[in-house]
Amino acid sequence: MSDVQSDIFISGGGIAGLVAAAAFAKEGFSVVLADPNVPPSEESDPLADLRSTAYLEPARALLQQTGAWAPLAPYATPLEALRVVDTEGEDVAIRMDRTFVAGDLGEAAFGWNVPNWRARASLTEFLRNAENVTLRFGAGLANILTREREAIVTLSDKSRVRTKLAIGADGRNSALRTQLGIQVKTTRYGQKALAFIVTHDDPHQNISTEVYLSGGAFTLVPLPELEGSHASAVVWMNDGPEAVRLSNLGPENFSEAATKRSASVLGKLTLASERRVWPIVTQEANSLSSERTALVAEAAHVLPPIGAQGLNTSLQDVSALINLAVEQPDSIGSRAYLSAFEKKRRRDIHARAQAIDLYNRVCRSDAPPIAGLRSLGLRLVHDVEPLRKAIMRAGMGA
Numbered sequence: 001m002s003d004v005q006s007d008i009f010i011s012g013g014g015i016a017g018l019v020a021a022a023a024f025a026k027e028g029f030s031v032v033l034a035d036p037n038v039p040p041s042e043e044s045d046p047l048a049d050l051r052s053t054a055y056l057e058p059a060r061a062l063l064q065q066t067g068a069w070a071p072l073a074p075y076a077t078p079l080e081a082l083r084v085v086d087t088e089g090e091d092v093a094i095r096m097d098r099t100f101v102a103g104d105l106g107e108a109a110f111g112w113n114v115p116n117w118r119a120r121a122s123l124t125e126f127l128r129n130a131e132n133v134t135l136r137f138g139a140g141l142a143n144i145l146t147r148e149r150e151a152i153v154t155l156s157d158k159s160r161v162r163t164k165l166a167i168g169a170d171g172r173n174s175a176l177r178t179q180l181g182i183q184v185k186t187t188r189y190g191q192k193a194l195a196f197i198v199t200h201d202d203p204h205q206n207i208s209t210e211v212y213l214s215g216g217a218f219t220l221v222p223l224p225e226l227e228g229s230h231a232s233a234v235v236w237m238n239d240g241p242e243a244v245r246l247s248n249l250g251p252e253n254f255s256e257a258a259t260k261r262s263a264s265v266l267g268k269l270t271l272a273s274e275r276r277v278w279p280i281v282t283q284e285a286n287s288l289s290s291e292r293t294a295l296v297a298e299a300a301h302v303l304p305p306i307g308a309q310g311l312n313t314s315l316q317d318v319s320a321l322i323n324l325a326v327e328q329p330d331s332i333g334s335r336a337y338l339s340a341f342e343k344k345r346r347r348d349i350h351a352r353a354q355a356i357d358l359y360n361r362v363c364r365s366d367a368p369p370i371a372g373l374r375s376l377g378l379r380l381v382h383d384v385e386p387l388r389k390a391i392m393r394a395g396m397g398a
């Protein structure tokens, strides 16, 4: 089998890898993307990712620039406001309730929420019809050999790709990162997140709601109606054993527990999907690049699912690679290109990881002084206008 040549090779067809392929192809670079799995095209597929992602403005702008936002737009629900509710005790009593409105900043929305399986299916379809892109689903990265001027990737079907730049977008257990011998620093919290979809009595009015209690956040993110019922995607963070116990409850008992934990902010919740359990960690790779290779997204950093930062941070990695490539197309994959990428992204990733780590520790605590600080902090951040606007701008990815 003869070797395939491409400017860019992408290991991993998650959302980050697919967006990177669209962005490089749009700028005229040839791209080969490989993934051992074909992205599911139905929500009922056992491999479908039932989480949803709120695309903040910089992420939406990147997708618009590549032309890949249009196929996602029909499935995107605008998040016009963010309601934060602090609760306490066994009966989940509300002790502080504040709403941040995007219109306060003159914006239509904080972000746009799209189910992950839908985003992957639409992006894959978009790429099947795009110029400059070769999709190799069913074959993953098996091995990589790098030299000063190129990288040679061997896939699991023994075919080879010669490339100027190999990008690792192959997830938290990245095969490319392992091949390069790049280590990671991982912080574990003993927490797990349950991700599922619910229908509910009351309309969400395009408001995303976070309900805090010890154990972590319970987040309801607006979705389009589901067979005539109001619907939201939920991420419920909990101590590990409790998350496992909840995931094993029957649907009715689970719906009852979820309704109680949500402080009934949207009335009665009814489970409307499978439940998936995700371990919560903060993880940072010790390096974002090596000879002719760069790591992006969860291959480079994993963040707890708070404040819609995970994939949005990942798409900033992609933007950085693209912007550098557009500035100097002949330099892609060179030492200068990779060290500029490392410089652009490392500090931002580390700062976000530290901020979210601290936020998670405060948000899950039931120690009275810290839980009190949580309510006080929320009141302060919301009620002091300049602070409120600054925090809202930061949260929107500014």
Ligand SMILES: Cc1cc2nc3c(=O)[nH]c(=O)nc-3n(C[C@H](O)[C@H](O)[C@H](O)COP(=O)(O)OP(=O)(O)OC[C@H]3O[C@@H](n4cnc5c(N)ncnc54)[C@H](O)[C@@H]3O)c2cc1C
Residues within 6 Å of the ligand: 011, 012, 013, 014, 015, 016, 017, 034, 035, 036, 037, 051, 052, 053, 054, 116, 139, 140, 141, 142, 169, 170, 171, 172, 175, 176, 193, 194, 195, 235, 278, 296, 297, 298, 299, 304, 305, 307, 308, 309, 310, 311, 312, 313, 314
């Ligand atoms: C519960 C939860 C909720 C979240 N909510 C949000 C949110 O609201 N907003 C937000 O911004 N972020 C959120 N995140 C984070 C976000 O979901 C992740 O950042 C994102 O899904 C990861 O995307 P990725 O492309 O890096 O990796 P993945 O989606 O894991 O994709 C990696 C791909 O690599 C492939 N692969 C594996 N091995 C190989 C190989 N050898 N060769 C080639 N390919 C390979 C896999 O098949 C997979 O397709 C959340 C995370 C969690 C846990």
